[in-house]
Amino acid sequence: MKDRFENRVALVTGAASGIGRSVALQIAAEGGAVVVADIQDDLGAGVAREIIDAGGRAVYRHLDVASEAEWHATVAATVDEFGSLGILINNAGIAHPDLIEDTTHELYARVIAVTQTSVFLGHRAASASLKASGHGAVVNVSSMFGIVGGFGSAPAYAAAKGAVRALSKNTAVAWGGDGVRVNSVHPGFIETPTLGAGSRERLAALTPLRRIGTADEVAELISFLASDQASYITGGEFVVDGGYTAQ
Template identity: 45%
Template sequence: MSTEHSATPAAESKAEAPAEFAGRTALITGGASGIGLALARRLAAGGAAVVVADYDEESARKAAAELESAGARAAAVAMDVTDPASVEAGVRFAVDTFGALHLAVNNAGIAGPSTPTGAYPVEDWNRVVATNLSGVFHSMRYELPAIVAAGGGAIVNMSSILGTNGFAGSPAYVAAKHGVVGLTKTAALEYAGQNVRINAVGPGFIDTPLLRNTDPGAREHLISLHPAGRLGTAEEVAELAAFLLSEKASFIHGSYHLVDGGYSAP
């Protein structure tokens, strides 16, 4: 009588289950650091071919090299989301490199100065809105035709808790992030019938190197705004975005999902 044991059907099924994003190509703007890099790692781990798009080309190349060293298919492209021609070229690069575009995360953004509305510099207003709102529009403007041509897919736009709340001293950032939510909902209505799902994510304050280097008192104040008693992590945001990009979220269209430790609950 043989003493060898064959795998159980359940074990075989688990072993043979395809990666959730196998055969899919994902483009991530602002993908070289912070939440964008966490997303790149998460989608690559799920089997996606990942295009890291970032204003900082050198950092994008380092991020793509990291993904490749872990066994993923990845590429880097320089992209300025405030420039439609740059975005168009970046999307075309993704399609040319991996054959199609199925998924996108529009994550590139900047903060701007902390100044009351009545004194906010016009040039800073224009710069923040150009990146955080117009940049999302430019990205979707060229991603959507490519995703439709690939037979469908999903987009996640990175808004913020400040897409639903105000924040003194940040009029441009708050206005832009509110705009991202409205733009997401509108595009979702337009493209649901073409097999493209579009949703938004609203992170709370996330524990990034930038916040780690802030004044300890300011950091503690930010922590106190979150009932969870801590800042979020980039990986927690990436998990939510990955779910929304996956087929597990197949009936979710035009939604705005907070990952904020309870910041918006009061």
């Protein structure tokens, strides 16, 4: 499937590291042009260089996903650079460890802005380009904690990821007639920077497969959903959590 994304253009947020980086590398390796979007400029530019050095097509773009103006500018720059935009991967987000009584209003609002409102802004900014592409596909990265209550901490993160789940379904229904598919992916404990410094052994013990997942494993699912192999799949939610939510 080396050319699964030939003549396709993808915009991936949070692509400087973790799941976003793995998605960008996979799509590029399979023939797609990729806009690597992030606020970590050095890391993001490095991912774009890695793709180019491997013979792929990529460009780095600084994008604060909480900024409506930056979203519109990034989509316009994508179309200017590559001629179209048919794939949007909303992966950017931030987490926090606090209990609800220790979560300030400011922190709650910031997590919602970056993790939830960003998906709304991305949908809006890319809508015309996705519809015009003739093969529009959106994959929104939620979390298994957007489905279940988790540990009872990080209420802003859970609320944001739950909203991403519902917004994905809502947009899938709205855009189905335009040929744009929208799905959400719900990772479990994945070895990425957002997992933090907690005990991997403890998290693995809570998971039926008894291990932490990898960013590449999540990226494989995202790439499938973004491709024509998933041409009749929209409005779905897909867990990649080692069985955590099956318990």
